Amino acid sequence: MVPIQYFIGLSAILFTIGILGVLIRRNAIIIFMSVELMLNSANLAFITFARMYQSLDGQVFVFFVMAVAAAEVAVGLALIVAIFRNKQSIDVDQINSLHG
């Protein structure tokens, strides 16, 4: 049996990679994928603790997270398409109209 620390460690690594992806990359698609990565690391943590405590609650949460993530993907990709139509680019650094 794989020790529980491994799962948590993997989840933490994935989450860190996601954060770094969001913060460092400029391609909107990549950022989007990094956000998915963070969501899935959180899912892994849920599953891990659900198994550890022998409770189904965590697994139910994961279903909800996956459903929300799917919806978010639909909305997010639509936004990216709209931005692309507008700017002929999906470089997030180009989209800085809100700067002060």
Add this chain to the structure above:
Amino acid sequence: MWLSEAVSSGPQFFYLVPLVVLFPVIGLLVNTAFGGRMSEKAIGWLASAAAGLSFVVAVLLGISLLSYPEGAVVPIVDWITIGELNINWGFQVDTLSVTMMLVVAGVGTLIHIYSIGYMHDDVRFQGDPGRYQRFFVFMNLFIAMMMILVSADNYLMLFVGWEGVGLCSYLLIGFWYDKGENGIGNAVAGKKAFIANRIGDFGFILAAFIMFWVFGTFEFNAVFELAPEVASLFPAAIVAITLLMLVGVTGKSAQIPLFVWLPDAMAGPTPVSALIHAATMVTAGVYLITRSAALYNLVPQVQNIVALVGAATALFAATIAVGQFDIKKVLAYSTISQLGFMVAAVGMGAYVAGMFHLVTHAFFKALLFLSAGSVILGLEHAHHHMEHNSQLKLPMDENDLHFDPQDMRNMGGLRNRMKISFWVYLIGAIALTGIPPLAGFWSKDEILTDAANFNPLAYWMMLAAAFLTAFYMGRQILMVWFGKPRSLPAEHANESPPIITVPLIILAALAATGGALNLPMWHTFTHWLEDSLGHLHAAEFSLQIAGLSSFLVLAAIFLAWLLYGRKYQAMQELPPDKRPDDPLRPILGPVFNALNHKWWVDELYWTIIINPYVSLAHFLADVVDWRFWHDWFHDTVIVGGYNKLTQVLSIQIDLGVIDAVANKLGDSVKRAAAKWRVIETGYVRNYALSFFIGVVLILGYLILR
């Protein structure tokens, strides 16, 4: 039915008394409403009938008084009710008021009839026949107001009449308001009369205020009943009331110092001068003092003042009459002088003598004025006739073209042309000068007798006035009627029509026989008035005084004959440039000039009162009102101060404080925003990083806490 009952039951006549006012009121209302569509004759006779019916009522009242001499008070309506003050509109019927009613309505009726003829010509000479109707409306209004004055049962109602007759006097003096000197002379004369009377009326009003304050009532009977009690508690109040009433009397009855309006009042048509400014209205003051006898009897010191004012006026006005050339001005000053006799008499407590002289004077002075009017009319007629007749116009010179029909220097020799007018004038003049047995002798003698007993100073002044009266009347008679005509119109004057001469003849008869009212043996009038005024002492006839006054009168007439009968005619032979206009002028010199200029009383009043008053008014209007209140106080203080205040509020407070706070707040927000906006890079990852750091910090806090 009602009337026959009234006849059978004597005092019922007393309840007819409102009719003495009502008849003239009806007359004036009808003439006002329908006069425009009525003929002149109808207007005149209607007005005369209204006055005549008043006279009939007054006679009926007199008949009732013979059997019920105590009289009655006839209340008609509640007039004013304020708190405890309750004033009736009521009529006092007693021998005194009925005497006045008889004089007013009797003489008034004759003058109304005379006016029918006189005004017919006058309105045509003056060129406005439309005013004929107005004249009779005013005359009837005057009769109504005078009746209210004499029949009032309280001082307030008397005051209504008092003001009403003043109004009629004003309206009728200014009847030809567009004529006279500079086209406003008559209007100015009316104004002068009104203002002089106003000063007097102010005294009356103050007297009424004090009376209300002290007595709490205005009714004659109540006031007279309370008077002795009040006199012991507040003697000063009675003195003040009587003195202030005297001020009213000097205004209405033309005494010193307010007499100046009466000579100017001659601007009115002659019947007005006769009725209002000789026979009736100007005697209202004498009536007032007689009516208030119960008050005056309590204050001998005021009575003394009244007597001296009257006697001084009698003498002063008589001197001026000597120096006048206008036939009506002579009569005007004569009226003032005779009013002085009356006021002096009532001031001495000789109420009967004063009232007696009032009655006889009403007869002979109305007669004199009306016959003077007849003379003026005759001359105007002749002048008018000559002007419009080319043959007669040829001999007229410059003087004749600007002809003054009232100037006695243009008359002379009229006794042959106007016989009736001459004889009635002569009777009037003899009655006035006081030659027995005509009316004036008896009444004047009674006054002189009382004066000799009570007030020697007044006696000597009035004796001198009587001498001058005879002199100026002699002068006037000789200048107007005797000698040769001194102008062409005087040569061609004709007698007036019967409508004018008949009233003159009736008045002449009254002037001749009026003395019979109070002959020294019977004292009829004294006993008649005793029922109103309480016990009166009847003056004993004194042969010495009567002889002295008669002697003075005859001496004065002789002197007048010497000067104006002989010397004046001799003077006519002199060439015009060397001829003095009056034989007295070379003898008296500057004194005659002073008499002719009325002792410069008008000028004196202008100098000491009117001019300073006008200057004061100018000062108040220009300096105090305009420059001080308007320019300084209003413009500088109020407007300037308000401007300053709004300036401070708008600039210092609004801009400096309120706006500044708002602006600074906005500025600082802007500046802060400018500083803070640099952290808003617009890059998504910067925002994500800040979320991340925030999450780390919050989690770190939660874990490490």
